[in-house]
Amino acid sequence: MVSGIYLVYLIALGRLFIRVLRKGSWPPLTFESMITGFLMGSGIWITLVCILSALQKGGIPVLRMAVLLTAIPVFALEYAGFRKHRFFVWEGPKEAGWRPVGLQRYLPALILTMLALQIGRMNVAMDYDSLHYGLRSAYILDNGLGIYEDLGNINLVYTYSKGFETLILPLCVRTSYSFVLAFNMWLTAGVLVTIGKITSRIAGKSWGLAAAAVASCIPAVTNMGITAKSDIITLLVQLFILYYMVGFTREEDAAGRTRCLVLGGCACLFSYGLKPTALVFSTAVYGMSLLYALFTGSMKLSLKNSWWLSVLPAGLPVLGLWIRTCRMTGVPVTSVFTSIFGLFGFHVKWPFAFADIPSNGSEGGIPEQLRFLTGRLFHMAASPVGADMDHVIIAWGTGLVAVLAAAAVLAALVWRREKTRQPEITYLWTVFLPLTVVCLISVRKLWQVDGNYFMLFYTMAVILFMAVLHSCGRQAVTRAMAFVVGPLLAFNVLVTSLTNWSGFIGFSTSRLIHGGFYNHLEENRIRQAITGNVAIWDILAADPRTRVLAFGEHPEVLVYPCNVQSYYDLTGSGGNVRLVKTLDDFKEFLRYAGTQYFYIQSGYLEEGSRAYDIVRYMIEDGSLADIRYEYGNVIASVNLDGAYPVTPEESLEEFYTSYRLKDKE
Amino acid sequence: MKKKEVGFIAVMAALAAVLLLIGAEQLLIHGPLGPYMRQTEFSHMMVELLLFLYSHGFISPSPLLWYPGSIWSI
Numbered sequence: 001m002v003s004g005i006y007l008v009y010l011i012a013l014g015r016l017f018i019r020v021l022r023k024g025s026w027p028p029l030t031f032e033s034m035i036t037g038f039l040m041g042s043g044i045w046i047t048l049v050c051i052l053s054a055l056q057k058g059g060i061p062v063l064r065m066a067v068l069l070t071a072i073p074v075f076a077l078e079y080a081g082f083r084k085h086r087f088f089v090w091e092g093p094k095e096a097g098w099r100p101v102g103l104q105r106y107l108p109a110l111i112l113t114m115l116a117l118q119i120g121r122m123n124v125a126m127d128y129d130s131l132h133y134g135l136r137s138a139y140i141l142d143n144g145l146g147i148y149e150d151l152g153n154i155n156l157v158y159t160y161s162k163g164f165e166t167l168i169l170p171l172c173v174r175t176s177y178s179f180v181l182a183f184n185m186w187l188t189a190g191v192l193v194t195i196g197k198i199t200s201r202i203a204g205k206s207w208g209l210a211a212a213a214v215a216s217c218i219p220a221v222t223n224m225g226i227t228a229k230s231d232i233i234t235l236l237v238q239l240f241i242l243y244y245m246v247g248f249t250r251e252e253d254a255a256g257r258t259r260c261l262v263l264g265g266c267a268c269l270f271s272y273g274l275k276p277t278a279l280v281f282s283t284a285v286y287g288m289s290l291l292y293a294l295f296t297g298s299m300k301l302s303l304k305n306s307w308w309l310s311v312l313p314a315g316l317p318v319l320g321l322w323i324r325t326c327r328m329t330g331v332p333v334t335s336v337f338t339s340i341f342g343l344f345g346f347h348v349k350w351p352f353a354f355a356d357i358p359s360n361g362s363e364g365g366i367p368e369q370l371r372f373l374t375g376r377l378f379h380m381a382a383s384p385v386g387a388d389m390d391h392v393i394i395a396w397g398t399g400l401v402a403v404l405a406a407a408a409v410l411a412a413l414v415w416r417r418e419k420t421r422q423p424e425i426t427y428l429w430t431v432f433l434p435l436t437v438v439c440l441i442s443v444r445k446l447w448q449v450d451g452n453y454f455m456l457f458y459t460m461a462v463i464l465f466m467a468v469l470h471s472c473g474r475q476a477v478t479r480a481m482a483f484v485v486g487p488l489l490a491f492n493v494l495v496t497s498l499t500n501w502s503g504f505i506g507f508s509t510s511r512l513i514h515g516g517f518y519n520h521l522e523e524n525r526i527r528q529a530i531t532g533n534v535a536i537w538d539i540l541a542a543d544p545r546t547r548v549l550a551f552g553e554h555p556e557v558l559v560y561p562c563n564v565q566s567y568y569d570l571t572g573s574g575g576n577v578r579l580v581k582t583l584d585d586f587k588e589f590l591r592y593a594g595t596q597y598f599y600i601q602s603g604y605l606e607e608g609s610r611a612y613d614i615v616r617y618m619i620e621d622g623s624l625a626d627i628r629y630e631y632g633n634v635i636a637s638v639n640l641d642g643a644y645p646v647t648p649e650e651s652l653e654e655f656y657t658s659y660r661l662k663d664k665e
Numbered sequence: 666m667k668k669k670e671v672g673f674i675a676v677m678a679a680l681a682a683v684l685l686l687i688g689a690e691q692l693l694i695h696g697p698l699g700p701y702m703r704q705t706e707f708s709h710m711m712v713e714l715l716l717f718l719y720s721h722g723f724i725s726p727s728p729l730l731w732y733p734g735s736i737w738s739i
Contacts, residue, residue, distance in 0.1 A: 382687040399684025407677050414669055480674040484681045491685055 003171055003183035007038070009071050010167075012078045014041030017313060019081070021306040026081030031197050032247070035240050036263055036310075038190075043270055043313030046166050049147060050320030058146020060138055064170045098205045103482075107213040110489075111192060114216040115185065115225075117497060120507040122181045122226040123518040127394075127502035131555040133157040134228025135180060137165045138172045139563045143545055147324050152547055152593030153565050154351055156574030159334045161321050163273035164230035174544070174561055176517040180228050187232045188225030191459070192216050194239040199463050201246050202424045203470035211466045214404070214485070217492040220395040220451045220458050223500045231452045234275040238282055238456050240267040242431070242463070245289040249423040254302040257293075262307045264289060266314035273318040276335035281456055284438050285431050292430040296423070328352075351589050353576035373444045380443065388448050394501050395451030397458045400488040404465040405436075407481065415472045425467050432460050524559040532631025536599065539635060540564075547594050549638075551611055552601025560599070567611055580610055583617050587640055595638050598624060602632030606662040619655055622646040632660035 014037035018027045027033040048066065052058050100107065126135065133140060140158055141147055147166055151158075171179040192212045200208030215221055224231045241264045248260035268286035271278040293299045322332035330349035331341040338346075338354040348354055364372075379385065381402035384392035412429070439457045443449055469478055498505065508518065528537050540546055540560040550557035554568035570589075571577045579589045598615070605612040618624045619636075625644030627636040634655070637644060 382684045399681065399688050402684060403677060403681045406680060407673075410673060410676065414673055474670060477670050477674060480670075481677065484674070484678050487685055488681055491688060495688075 003179050004186055006067070006168075006171060007183065007186050009067065009074065010041035010045060011037040012041070012074045013044055013070070014038055014313075016074055016077060017041070017044060017310075019077075021309060023306070026085055028085070029082070031193075032243070035190075035194065035243065039237070039240060039263070039267060039270055040310060040313045042167050043266075043315075043317045046163060046273065046317035047313065047320060049142075049166050049169060050317065050323075053142070053146025053148045053324075056145045056149075058142050058149075059144045060142060060169055060172055063142075067170050100206070100209060104206055104209060107209050110213050111216045114222050114493070114496065115189060115192075118188070118222050118226045118500075119185060121500065121504065122185065123178055123508040123520075124506070125226055125500050125502040125504040126177060126520075127227050127500070128555055129157075129501070130177075130181075130228035131558060133160075134165065134230075135172075135177045136558065137162075137169060137180075138174055139544055139561070140565075141165050142169055143563055147321075148327060150328055151563055152595065153563070153569065154575055154579070154589070154593065155565065155569040155572075156334055156352075156354060158565075159325050159329050159352070160230075161273050161276060161318075161325060161333060163270075163275075163317060163321055164233045166317075166321065167233075173517070175519055175521040177228070177520045178518045181226055184228065184232050185225050187236050188222060191221065191232060191236050191239060194236060194243060195459055195463060198239065198243050198246055199466045201243070201250070202422075202428075202463075202467045207466045207470050211462050214400070214466075214489065215459055215462050217489050217496065218397060218401065218458055218462070219492065219496040219499055220397045220401075220455055222496060223395050224452055224455065227501050229452070229501075230275045231455060234271055234278050234282075235455045235459065237267050237271040237274065238278070238285055239459065240264075241271075241282065241285050241289065242428075242460070245292075245427060245431075246424050248289075248293065248298070249427050254300050255305060257298065258301045258305045259307045261290075261293065261299075261301060262305070262310060266310050269311065269318060270314040272333075273321040276333050276337060277453070279333060279337060280438065281435070284434055285456070288431045288434050289427070292427050296426075329354075351576055351579055351592055353578065354574075369444065373440065376443050376449070380449070384451075391448060391450040391452075393451070394499050394503065395455075396495060396499065397451060397454060398488070398492050398495060400485070400492055401458045401461050403484070403488060405461040408461065408464040408468045411468045411472055411477075415474075422471060425464075425471060428460070428464050428467060432464055435460065521561060524561075528559065531633070532602065533633050535628070535630050536633055536635045540597070540599070546596055548597045548599050549590070549593070549595045550599040550601070551615065552599065552604045557599065557601055564599070565593075571610075580614060583614065583621075586614060587623065590638055591640060598634070598636045598638060600634040600636075600659065602634075602660045603662050605659070607664075612661075616652065616655070619652045620648050622648050624651070627651055627655065629654075629658040632658070634659055 011034055015027055015033060017040045018033060018036060019025065027037075049058065049063060052062065052066070140151060140153055141162055143149065143151055147162065168180050168183050171183055173179050192215055195215045196208040196212035198208075199211035221235075224235075244260045244264035244267065248257055248264065251257045251260055264286060268282045271282040290299075325334060326332045326346075328349075329352045331338050331346045331354075333341065334352075334354055336355075338348055342348075376388075379389050380392055380397065381399050384396055412425075435457055439454050442453060446453075469481060472478075525537055525541075528534075537560065540548060540562050544562050546562040548560065548562060548564040549567065549570070550560070550564050551567045554566040554572070557566050558564050569575055571580055578585065580586050598618075600615060605615065615624070619627070622642065623639055624636040625639035625646045627634060639646065
């Protein structure tokens with residue numbers, strides 16, 4: 001509920017901006033004004049956080065206070081406008097009296113069931129990536145001084161464009177992850193509604209409802225709803241581009257077309273701040289939209305249009321977020337784009353080191369590459385089994401998407417001379433076909449494909465299928481296709497029930513008496529206490545600004561309520577293994593990171609490993625002091641400046657006897 | 666219905682059936698979801714029964730399932 005109110009606040013904040021653009025006139029409560037409100041409101045909010053952070057006045061309590069103070073006038077103005085106009089246009093004027101009939105009546109129940117399935121396990125199915133970076137924004141993004149503070153974290157994931165994480169900072173409560181996850185669930189519902197609305201615009205409300213229901217059964221879409229990753233919001237904003245541009249194809253006057261084109265551009269621009277890969281996918285979608293407008297001769301825009309100003313709340317947050325990444329790393333966008341920015345003169349700063357696209361390394365001639373691609377596509381459509389499919393099964397498009405995409409293509413070919421050529425469908429094909437090519441290149445190139453990379457493709461396949469089938473106008477085919485899709489939907493419900501991004505099976509246990517939220521902090525404390533980390537927890541929990549390097553199982557060791565980065569962060573994927581090559585390099589990194597403590601999990605270090613040697617050498621030369629042991633776990637203060645008195649030989653002897661090494665197999 | 670319509674539906678139904686069969690066989694019986702299916706007595710029994718019948722030659726799986734990686738092709 002709290003996250004829902006926050007979402008309404010963002011929409012209302014954005015609608016206030018729209019009111020300014022409309023010279024004070026209150027915008028009617030249409031779906032378009034709400035999504036535009038969300039887009040503008042989110043942009044304004046992130047810009048505000050960037051400004052506060054630049055003044056070093058960040059910090060989550062300050063941000064919450066800012067929400068509270070601004071929420072009062074924002075809601076008051078919105079309510080005043082609503083009371084004056086009493087204008088609520090949720091349904092289109094043509095189908096205002098529409099109600100679902102027959103089997104359609106069960107579709108809302110199916111959608112709600114699929115959402116409820118995710119909500120039921122939301123609190124107990126925290127996945128690897130969410131625990132790594134999505135849920136720890138209070139420690140690794142804004143730890144008191146705003147998002148521009150360099151918190152000394154080395155891994156790539158801490159340098160991503162943090163648009164989503166910045167947006168939800170006021171919901172980052174230390175005791176519970178649920179507020180963040182719930183916000184993502186609202187956005188997932190928004191994705192389904194937007195899919196329904198896009199389809200409704202083309203084919204009518206019955207088809208829109210069917211599209212939303214089918215999309216709700218795709219594990220790749222709904223399974224991402226209970227993560228704290230930015231995939232869902234990125235998908236939502238990319239669907240906004242489609243929504244605006246489908247509207248563009250229907251607008252007849254220059255003012256309406258300008259509004260749709262500018263807002264589509266704003267959605268594209270805003271998505272750049274959410275996820276590095278949006279730079280490819282959003283640009284592809286909007287770029288093709290522009291080409292469509294150009295080649296169909298509909299690019300007649302009015303330059304004297306107040307909507308052009310909406311570029312500001314969409315572009316400023318991206319600028320602010322890219323400045324953060326650039327200050328930290330030397331390049332505005334990390335991930336696989338560093339080499340591209342290198343061409344423009346940007347250089348990655350020490351201690352970061354980013355790899356290029358992790359290629360699958362398959363070489364050979366065209367037949368061999370085609371065989372590889374076909375094999376992968378087969379596995380992705382029918383059977384995601386194998387090492388490179390580990391991240392597909394947890395967010396799978398399933399065979400349903402393959403059938404829908406194939407049906408859309410085949411139907412468009414079979415009935416090509418009929419209504420399948422209406423402008424909205426031509427526009428969707430203009431975007432869908434290049435998007436398919438981009439997806440195929442990704443499938444061919446990447447070493448490990450993730451199911452969530454193709455969410456936009458999956459949802460577009462659903463929309464296109466509905467639009468094309470509707471335009472064929474054949475009732476018998478539609479009915480028969482319902483029987484074809486039905487068993488696939490049932491299979492998808494089963495797969496969604498059995499899979500999620502964390503691999504957890506089951507639901508949260510229900511409690512009648514509770515504090516209004518799921519206490520993850522207490523759960524983490526108890527879990528650490530069971531593994532003998534009671535005193536260590538108290539030391540690390542005393543100050544959220546404490547900086548720790550943890551040697552232990554990743555991401556399990558990241559649950560301490562302070563700024564923890566793991567040894568895996570440093571040397572694993574997204575890190576920089578060269579930092580542990582020599583002890584001097586490592587110490588230099590520790591100085592950069594401002595690391596105060598080493599935490600070493602019992603049974604993690606292995607004799608002969610680099611991590612073990614580093615710890616031994618650090619004790620030996622007095623760089624680790626005040627070493628304390630608790631059931632084989634270790635906490636030690638980093639003593640690079642010699643602030644603590646040390647007795648290295650005794651300390652090393654004690655380490656050998658008190659720390660429990662990893663059992664030899 | 667016209668020939669075109671029948672053809673379209675037949676192609677789609679065949680594709681859906683192939684994907685569904687392979688998906689079910691790989692994921693629910695032998696694949697990554699197998700352990701979850703084996704968590705209940707009934708589904709575990711069904712899986713074991715199928716494998717027993719096959720290994721003793723009582724059933725011959727559909728040629729459809731003879732694709733690389735299928736349990737039937739081992």
